[in-house]
Amino acid sequence: MEETEKLTTKDCVDLAVQAGMGLIPYVGSTLQTLYYGRKDELRFKRIEAFYKELGQSLQDVSERLKTTLNTDNEPELISIIEGIHDEIETARAQTKRTYYRNLYKNSLLFNNRIDQSYYLELLKLLSDIEMRLLLDIAQYKQPFTNLTFKDIQDEIIKGSLNRLVDYGVITSKNTTFNFNTFAGQSSGGFEKEYEINDFGRSFVAFITE
Numbered sequence: 001m002e003e004t005e006k007l008t009t010k011d012c013v014d015l016a017v018q019a020g021m022g023l024i025p026y027v028g029s030t031l032q033t034l035y036y037g038r039k040d041e042l043r044f045k046r047i048e049a050f051y052k053e054l055g056q057s058l059q060d061v062s063e064r065l066k067t068t069l070n071t072d073n074e075p076e077l078i079s080i081i082e083g084i085h086d087e088i089e090t091a092r093a094q095t096k097r098t099y100y101r102n103l104y105k106n107s108l109l110f111n112n113r114i115d116q117s118y119y120l121e122l123l124k125l126l127s128d129i130e131m132r133l134l135l136d137i138a139q140y141k142q143p144f145t146n147l148t149f150k151d152i153q154d155e156i157i158k159g160s161l162n163r164l165v166d167y168g169v170i171t172s173k174n175t176t177f178n179f180n181t182f183a184g185q186s187s188g189g190f191e192k193e194y195e196i197n198d199f200g201r202s203f204v205a206f207i208t209e
Helices: 009-022 028-068 071-090 094-109 113-125 128-137 154-167 198-208
Strands: 170-182 185-196
Touching: 028 071, 028 094, 071 094, 071 113, 094 113, 094 128, 094 198, 113 198, 128 154, 128 185, 128 198, 154 170, 154 185, 185 198
Parallel strands: none
Antiparallel strands: 170 185
């Protein structure tokens, strides 16, 4: 095996799982066939559908590709493409695959590889709930203090907002101080105000347009 063809950690884990299944008495080989046969089929279908949709989305900008694709940054672009492939193989939600398709398309049309690499890593990290909150926040014209969804608990929303702040796509600051008295006990705290920042808007535009 050549140096460039070394097994990745993911390959090693797959081989270990496959070998481990083979050790199960009587049904090991059957489980290997069922699991990896279905897994490979799903991977193939996802990649096939992904490139079909990507090709269609690039039809209208095919002429731009001739002038915007910068081969000087080819290693960085290949790294981004490989990262997208890894995610597409396992992504179950169609919306997440759409974000990866837009990321792929815009990475071909624009050459800021540093931002694009971070966009990819960020998209991997964001949960479906965090992504939903971020897209909703992107519609706000002014800072806000309360964000509610009927199907998401307030505690989950608060935790997700804090993670979005940590990821650098929204900003927060303390505003009014709330002072409450209940059963003779006093308590209080600052209320946080949230707002999407320029980087967050750039990220949202890059994966949705």
